[in-house]
Amino acid sequence: MTDRPDLAAMISRLSRPLIDAELPVLREHGLSMWAYMVLLALDERPLRTQAALAEAIGADKTRIIGFLDDLQQRGLIDRTPDPTDRRARLLSLTAEGRRVRDSAQAGIQRKEERLLGRLPEEDRRAFLRSLQTLAALSPEEIVGE
Amino acid sequence: MTDRPDLAAMISRLSRPLIDAELPVLREHGLSMWAYMVLLALDERPLRTQAALAEAIGADKTRIIGFLDDLQQRGLIDRTPDPTDRRARLLSLTAEGRRVRDSAQAGIQRKEERLLGRLPEEDRRAFLRSLQTLAALSPEEIVGE
């Protein structure tokens, strides 16, 4: 095995400052980290239940309720009872929600690009490609078994 | 800008399962995550104060005290008052501490290698190289300014 720091150590070490850098950008858009993750998830596809949304962003279903309340009140998401099963809540992004999401994400990725600029172009492409491959795995696949 | 998920999102998404996968390995060695980080930091070089150690691993100085107590009691670290300034505590790894560290790290990296096996050899090398570059930066450098 090649001598290197632990993968988890390096990634955790990167994670904290990256999140710290995101927060002020999100705050400018009136978003918390969880609210932003909700917008990202709903932008990919509407969901039929809040539990599915929580699962999708790795949160507990009890933890996103307050954020959903707020996002709905501000008109960034739609959240209506499913007519065919009124226990469930149909969730989707509004046009305004998509606008806020796009604006926040642009600001975030601008900062990230500055960091990526430290890498040689080829490494940078392989790095992003690898990250996308690994981050697309399920938690079980990441862990190993 | 190329269309991609946020860097922070991908990295955070990887971080959690990687840490979850580490914990059972650490537990086999009787280590918590903070205790393990202490061993890693002291393996690189002994330190003269606990505050410096806390800083090195991104912890608050008040938070590592219990772990230092335990590691010292188990003979994994030396922790003696500095003769020239008895307020400070000289910190270093014992031989047994290094043994435990090596054993735990071997187990952790074995798991990580299985994950890295999902990447093409060239990407994998560029990925690790990039990670080492970025993780070596200070938090301020990671954030941008």
Place this chain on the structure above:
DNA sequence: TATTGTTATACTCTATAACTATA
């Protein structure tokens, strides 16, 4: 008075469990 380590307190985040409404 300033600094190192420690202890005590408060606060935030998260997880668990109870409750309601629908089915």
Place this chain on the structure above:
DNA sequence: TATAGTTATAGAGTATAACAATA
């Protein structure tokens, strides 16, 4: 009875502030 959502409670993890020893 089972499920989706909600609310309430408890616990872990963290940060802040006060304290004791040494300089």
